[in-house]
Amino acid sequence: MKRHIIGLVILMLTFSSWSCLAQTDQPTVKEDFNPSSTSQPGKEYPQVNSEGRVRTSISAPEAHKVLLDIGGVKFDMTKDENGVWTGDSDPQDPGFHYYQMWVDGAAVPDPNSLYFYGAGRWGSGVEVPCDDQDFFALKNVPHGQVREQLYYSQITEKWRRCFVYTPPDYEQNVSARYPVLYLQHGSFEDETGWANQGKANLILDNLIADKKAVPMIIVMDNGYAMKPSRGADAPRRGPGMFSAFEDVLIKEVIPMIDASYRTIADREHRAMAGLSMGANQTIRITMNNLDMFSHIGGFSGTSNYPSPDKIDRAAFMDGKFKDGKALGKKIKLFWLGMGTKEPNPFPGSIAAFREMLDEAGMKHVYYESPGTAHEWLTWRRSLYQFSPLLFR
Amino acid sequence: MKRHIIGLVILMLTFSSWSCLAQTDQPTVKEDFNPSSTSQPGKEYPQVNSEGRVRTSISAPEAHKVLLDIGGVKFDMTKDENGVWTGDSDPQDPGFHYYQMWVDGAAVPDPNSLYFYGAGRWGSGVEVPCDDQDFFALKNVPHGQVREQLYYSQITEKWRRCFVYTPPDYEQNVSARYPVLYLQHGSFEDETGWANQGKANLILDNLIADKKAVPMIIVMDNGYAMKPSRGADAPRRGPGMFSAFEDVLIKEVIPMIDASYRTIADREHRAMAGLSMGANQTIRITMNNLDMFSHIGGFSGTSNYPSPDKIDRAAFMDGKFKDGKALGKKIKLFWLGMGTKEPNPFPGSIAAFREMLDEAGMKHVYYESPGTAHEWLTWRRSLYQFSPLLFR
Numbered sequence: 001m002k003r004h005i006i007g008l009v010i011l012m013l014t015f016s017s018w019s020c021l022a023q024t025d026q027p028t029v030k031e032d033f034n035p036s037s038t039s040q041p042g043k044e045y046p047q048v049n050s051e052g053r054v055r056t057s058i059s060a061p062e063a064h065k066v067l068l069d070i071g072g073v074k075f076d077m078t079k080d081e082n083g084v085w086t087g088d089s090d091p092q093d094p095g096f097h098y099y100q101m102w103v104d105g106a107a108v109p110d111p112n113s114l115y116f117y118g119a120g121r122w123g124s125g126v127e128v129p130c131d132d133q134d135f136f137a138l139k140n141v142p143h144g145q146v147r148e149q150l151y152y153s154q155i156t157e158k159w160r161r162c163f164v165y166t167p168p169d170y171e172q173n174v175s176a177r178y179p180v181l182y183l184q185h186g187s188f189e190d191e192t193g194w195a196n197q198g199k200a201n202l203i204l205d206n207l208i209a210d211k212k213a214v215p216m217i218i219v220m221d222n223g224y225a226m227k228p229s230r231g232a233d234a235p236r237r238g239p240g241m242f243s244a245f246e247d248v249l250i251k252e253v254i255p256m257i258d259a260s261y262r263t264i265a266d267r268e269h270r271a272m273a274g275l276s277m278g279a280n281q282t283i284r285i286t287m288n289n290l291d292m293f294s295h296i297g298g299f300s301g302t303s304n305y306p307s308p309d310k311i312d313r314a315a316f317m318d319g320k321f322k323d324g325k326a327l328g329k330k331i332k333l334f335w336l337g338m339g340t341k342e343p344n345p346f347p348g349s350i351a352a353f354r355e356m357l358d359e360a361g362m363k364h365v366y367y368e369s370p371g372t373a374h375e376w377l378t379w380r381r382s383l384y385q386f387s388p389l390l391f392r
Numbered sequence: 393m394k395r396h397i398i399g400l401v402i403l404m405l406t407f408s409s410w411s412c413l414a415q416t417d418q419p420t421v422k423e424d425f426n427p428s429s430t431s432q433p434g435k436e437y438p439q440v441n442s443e444g445r446v447r448t449s450i451s452a453p454e455a456h457k458v459l460l461d462i463g464g465v466k467f468d469m470t471k472d473e474n475g476v477w478t479g480d481s482d483p484q485d486p487g488f489h490y491y492q493m494w495v496d497g498a499a500v501p502d503p504n505s506l507y508f509y510g511a512g513r514w515g516s517g518v519e520v521p522c523d524d525q526d527f528f529a530l531k532n533v534p535h536g537q538v539r540e541q542l543y544y545s546q547i548t549e550k551w552r553r554c555f556v557y558t559p560p561d562y563e564q565n566v567s568a569r570y571p572v573l574y575l576q577h578g579s580f581e582d583e584t585g586w587a588n589q590g591k592a593n594l595i596l597d598n599l600i601a602d603k604k605a606v607p608m609i610i611v612m613d614n615g616y617a618m619k620p621s622r623g624a625d626a627p628r629r630g631p632g633m634f635s636a637f638e639d640v641l642i643k644e645v646i647p648m649i650d651a652s653y654r655t656i657a658d659r660e661h662r663a664m665a666g667l668s669m670g671a672n673q674t675i676r677i678t679m680n681n682l683d684m685f686s687h688i689g690g691f692s693g694t695s696n697y698p699s700p701d702k703i704d705r706a707a708f709m710d711g712k713f714k715d716g717k718a719l720g721k722k723i724k725l726f727w728l729g730m731g732t733k734e735p736n737p738f739p740g741s742i743a744a745f746r747e748m749l750d751e752a753g754m755k756h757v758y759y760e761s762p763g764t765a766h767e768w769l770t771w772r773r774s775l776y777q778f779s780p781l782l783f784r
């Protein structure tokens with residue numbers, strides 16, 4: 001009995017201390033924070049610790065509530081005696097994340113961070129270090145250039161812009177011609193994404209220096225293109241417009257690039273890849289134009305998005321995948337990849353698409369990025385895996 | 393006497409109405425606002441009206457005080473029933489202005505604007521239309537490219553970046569070689585300024601299309617360069633470092649550019665210009681290296697900054713301006729310019745420098761930008777005036 005009473009007391013003490021823990025709810029935060037690579041020059045925040053927690057700080061002496069909002073999850077920040085608010089997020093996945101701050105109900109960029117276009121706006125981004133970051137690091141290897149290319153689009157009746165990566169030897173080797181990869185961003189992103197947060201230029205500089213990828217040109221355009229509709233009452237903006245990206249790419253961008261750069265202008269030396277919405281666009285555009293493309297990459301997306309249902313090959317995309325073996329003779333590389341932590345509907349729809357390829361007898365390469373979701377580290381790793389297989 | 397009383401009453405009524413005006417202090421604002429060219433895609437703010445007033449808007453339902461801060465002057469914003477704050481500035485000079493917002497004491501970028509590097513941070517900018525904006529407009533003319541060029545600096549032991557403008561025919565005319573203008577930003581700005589808010593590429597595209605300027609390469613580097621000091625106790629950061637920009641430019645950037653681009657690598661085909669701090673650097677660096685430069689441009693700055701005192705030619709810059717006539721044989725163009733509304737100390741120090749040139753017998757071209765202060769429209773206009781005179 002005595003033993004039972006002692007046992008009960010221990011049990012009660014245990015619950016009691018659990019209860020205290022639950023009430024205070026203070027996680028033990030490792031105090032090994034360092035400024036992120038996306039902090040503005042001379043700024044000490046945002047910071048990241050070895051657990052992947054993000055810490056931000058802002059002076060707001062008259063504010064009553066300041067929050068850090070990362071991936072749509074809000075974290076309270078607390079004010080010190082000088083009116084400076086500081087707060088930490090939960091541990092984040094390694095890689096790049098968009099975030100913002102809320103000051104008394106106003107959603108604003110963090111004044112300490114660099115800014116990136118994504119989530120439909122120019123705003124803050126933070127980089128959580130990852131074990132394999134050497135592959136996109138700025139290293140002492142020959143570097144290519146990223147060029148801003150302006151062009152007028154007759155189809156959209158607008159000036160448009162793309163960024164063009166030229167490989168390190170492009171300016172030295174002036175008689176050489178190069179294959180081209182057309183590389184697209186995702187929804188609510190734009191033509192700046194792949195060279196800024198995507199690190200496409202550094203990934204290729206490093207691969208080319210290691211002789212793991214052949215020198216290539218990469219064209220990063222804006223995947224949004226609207227054709228103005230015609231007629232007296234036709235709206236010039238809004239839902240009355242329709243997407244013209246395929247037309248812009250095929251009829252305007254590719255001819256402009258082939259005329260302006262030393263490309264090898266045939267289907268064997270032309271690839272297309274994209275992430276999320278860009279993957280959906282890539283598969284549709286390349287399959288509609290197999291006389292122009294031979295290498296296809298879908299990063300975290302497929303053209304059956306968002307459905308996880310089994311694909312009817314006879315009907316899907318006008319039956320373009322009916323005869324996979326015939327396709328396999330034309331398509332030199334069909335590459336698909338995603339992160340192991342991708343949310344729905346990506347795992348389901350990508351799995352259904354892969355099953356359809358298998359049933360058609362169309363070979364494909366599949367890659368999974370460990371521990372990452374629908375974010376840029378998945379796509380950096382996808383480019384790193386995909387581009388060495390091009391133009392072989 | 394009656395006349396005197398009537399006069400007094402009129403005087404009192406007049407003062408009384410003045411007094412009413414001062415109490416209400418509501419300016420009549422013209423309601424012809426349009427989104428600025430620096431609004432983010434799809435955003436309706438910031439806006440500007442025909443008076444040059446800037447209107448911003450932000451949702452901040454729980455905030456108690458929100459201000460628009462433009463050029464260091466703060467303007468109250470007011471909250472509507474939905475928690476959206478809106479406010480106008482006083483009329484601004486035409487051209488580009490940095491600004492920010494204050495939400496309950498927090499200085500933040502406007503979430504609706506594009507972001508620019510200046511005033512020592514990435515933050516908001518707004519464009520107030522000007523009568524002569526056609527010279528920097530994106531027009532249907534052949535366009536050059538702006539290239540991001542990474543390079544490792546042995547002197548600073550750091551990776552650095554410059555932007556390089558190549559003229560429209562550079563990729564077509566692959567045997568042609570081009571003169572080079574080195575073009576520098578001002579203090580608290582960086583290598584992104586001239587191609588973003590400076591519109592240097594569009595200004596040259598337009599001038600070259602009109603055959604008013606010869607096709608040239610423009611190199612826009614970062615004017616801050618620190619050499620790490622040596623010794624066991626030597627600080628690796630902060631005031632213990634010293635400026636090495638002249639060394640970096642002369643020993644690293646120019647050789648790298650001449651090796652990487654099809655330049656005409658002699659003094660007759662090399663120019664340097666800069667704004668404010670960049671003008672000061674330009675005059676010092678070109679005068680120290682007259683074997684390398686033949687054309688010099690100082691936009692809103694001179695090397696006697698900030699002093700308005702008469703310059704002693706025998707002592708100033710080690711007597712480099714003693715013999716202006718001999719200098720005049722080496723220097724093909726010495727160009728100075730500023731805005732008519734520049735604040736002190738610029739008008740005084742630039743006037744003293746010009747007087748020194750005149751007394752030395754060194755000819756120079758002088759330009760004044762009408763109605764602009766120490767801001768980007770002054771510098772866009774300066775580049776537009778200066779570059780047609782180069783390499784003739």
